[in-house]
Amino acid sequence: MISVAEASGGFSALTRLYKRLVNELIGQLPLQPQTLPLAPTDDALKFGMCRDTTYVVKGGMLGMRCQDRKLFTWDEGDLILPDAGNDEITYYAESSVLLGAYPTVELVDAVLADDQMARLWTRILTTQQGMLTRLLAAHVPEEHHTTPGFAYFEPGNIIIHQGEPADYVFSLFEGEADVLVDNVVVGHVSEGEVLGAIALLTHSPRSATVRAKSRCSVVKVPKHQFKNLIRTNPGMIHSLLTDMARQVKSLNGQVVELSA
CATH class of the missing domain: 2.60.120.10 (Jelly Rolls)
Incomplete structure (x- = not known):
């Protein structure tokens, strides 16, 4: 994950941990992903991506924005869970991107079938929340930091x-x-x-x-x-x-x- 704004201290360490955890989880999954190549696009959800699918970036970079505001960029090794309940979130690609696609329901079922993978999944989600918190801090004036x-x-x-x-x-x-x-x-x-x-x-x-x-x-x-x-x-x-x-x-x- 790459921040549009300068993220506060600790973000790079969280990013390294996040990618390591995702790689560890993918290596244990009994599922084979579908390969999804994306051409440059202003809205990837209209040209290949689905909100009921979880993606891992295999190559290239995929941007994320809310309305017209760019938030951050997913890069190689990141795991993306599109927000099914938020139509304001969109994804864009300025150059070609290669994704590995897993049906979210099947992925979660496989994760819950194994205690070790379930713990990895929890760590991935909490680490991602920590990363998003740091990114949020980068957009908030210093006097308002929590x-x-x-x-x-x-x-x-x-x-x-x-x-x-x-x-x-x-x-x-x-x-x-x-x-x-x-x-x-x-x-x-x-x-x-x-x-x-x-x-x-x-x-x-x-x-x-x-x-x-x-x-x-x-x-x-x-x-x-x-x-x-x-x-x-x-x-x-x-x-x-x-x-x-x-x-x-x-x-x-x-x-x-x-x-x-």
Whole structure:
């Protein structure tokens, strides 16, 4: 993804992560994409692209705009999910583009059939949200900037405070962190895990503190954006439940160990 405006710090790192995750997911998919070549066009949705299809850019660049305003450009390695409910979003190609096309319903069904792919899918969506947050910041005057979508934490720093309102969901980009309840370490989280989603979805205060164990980078997704992701991509719930089950299993093991 290439920003029309100068994106704020952390955008390039998110872009590299995004492409790596997409490449990893595509490599595991049991589906073969249809090849869709696009000639230069002012509206790709009228000449080949469909809103019920997910695309991966195989070559060239595809621009995206809302009405007459250019937003950004998808380049090689990016995954595009056309917004079926937004007719104001259009795509254009200033030169030839080669796309790999996957029927969205079939792709999501394949992703949900495998826990690892479901987690990858969730990371891709949350990372894309983080990228869009950075792009949005590039178009907003500095005095109106909100908390950025990408943050770093040194060992010992608190990422999430127990008892605080759940205003963000965090995706751990890199590093490891401890989970504490009442200052007692009860678990650990590592790269790729989504943090704080349950408190946000249940409108509850944070039930635990998350403290960086090593240097950590996180993608911060505001609650309204995350809820929109859940509504438009219900498969994310599957991945979140998978992570919860893993965490509960880990806690059960600790309880058994302490009891013994």
